Amino acid sequence: MSKYCFGIDVGGTSIKCALFLTDGTIEEKWEIPTRTEDQGINILPDIAAGILKKMKEKGIPKEETAGVGIGLPGPIEENGEIACAVNLHWGRKNVEKELEELVGMPVKAGNDANVAALGEMWKGGGKGAKNLIMATLGTGVGGGIIVNEKIITGAHGAGGEIGHAVINPKEERACNCGNKGCLEQYASATGIASLARKALETSGKDSVLRQKDSVTAKDVFDAYKEQDSLAADIVEEFAEYLGRALAVFACVADPDVIVLGGGVSKAGQVLVDCVEACYRKYAFSACKDTQIKLATLGNDAGICGAAKLILSK
Structure with a gap:
């Protein structure tokens, strides 16, 4: 039974990260800079390193983690690919596949505005x-x-x-x-x-x-x-x-x-x-x-x- 999951919100200058309990409680939040140089090649590895470090710190096994959700500034296709993210200097990239390989857990990606709407429906102005x-x-x-x-x-x-x-x-x-x-x-x-x-x-x-x-x-x-x-x-x-x-x-x-x-x-x-x-x-x-x-x-x-x-x- 999963007890934890991660929520990641990628912006052009910083990446907001959080460890959640599956009931929606935020256990911890942190931020890392968005390294957009070299066509943003470091962005997903930086996110993965932060997640794995936090799991080690807290002693959280992968089998107790539902996975990682990630919001990105660009349109996300059904197969987890982003066609283009100008602010991140990315061309076409399969975010879900690449991040899954880095963290060894399920990943689900979405457009940042859509993801924010989902957040407001779950815990904010649209709750219920x-x-x-x-x-x-x-x-x-x-x-x-x-x-x-x-x-x-x-x-x-x-x-x-x-x-x-x-x-x-x-x-x-x-x-x-x-x-x-x-x-x-x-x-x-x-x-x-x-x-x-x-x-x-x-x-x-x-x-x-x-x-x-x-x-x-x-x-x-x-x-x-x-x-x-x-x-x-x-x-x-x-x-x-x-x-x-x-x-x-x-x-x-x-x-x-x-x-x-x-x-x-x-x-x-x-x-x-x-x-x-x-x-x-x-x-x-x-x-x-x-x-x-x-x-x-x-x-x-x-x-x-x-x-x-x-x-x-």
Whole structure:
């Protein structure tokens, strides 16, 4: 009977690692640097060395360990291969096979945003749900969709890439993905800052935002909380884009709950309130009352979801 498992969350600069009990209790957390030099050849060996060292330290035999779950910044195919991970300097690589050989235990890999969604469903804002949509509003917009407790990955591992749904076909600026008018261009922290710059240029309204050298998403929400009229216009535009997009995704996935995470979610309940109002305006009747909640796990979402990934294998 397995008592332990490991959850690994690989980022571009650091790798978060954790030893879990199979009931979800985190026994210990640690971090190692992501060595991306030489096409990232050291990344998986570094992870394996850390896991094996921790097992030796704690006297944990392999037969008591369910295995290793790992979240990675890129699309993961059904066979455990990652087609490309730009931030890690990887080309095509079978992560599951390579890491299994290094640690001598089962490995299950997933896209980092999908894995974070699984973590929030297991232990966070979506706890108790079986169907969930998560939108991670950070520098970009990540996403994860879970139906009947299974992550939707799709044919190319790109299921749940909600940030690259085109929601404004009139947009002339290109998104980082090459398309124009993606949700990420309006609902990310950088997207909100872009909406703010445009509003400051085109609106004659007075605003505390005009006193800022460089307006951030946090500045916009802080001003919104102080009932700044221009900030209210910006937040309304952002919420319109995100609420409408979430209503479309809800038509497909019919979630129990929608969870909002990432840096923008630190705005708190006001974020939920304004997005929820727009979501309900557009949602299909059966989905109108779907709850929108804030993520609660913060930086632990990835390691928790990774652990759940291997426990659900």
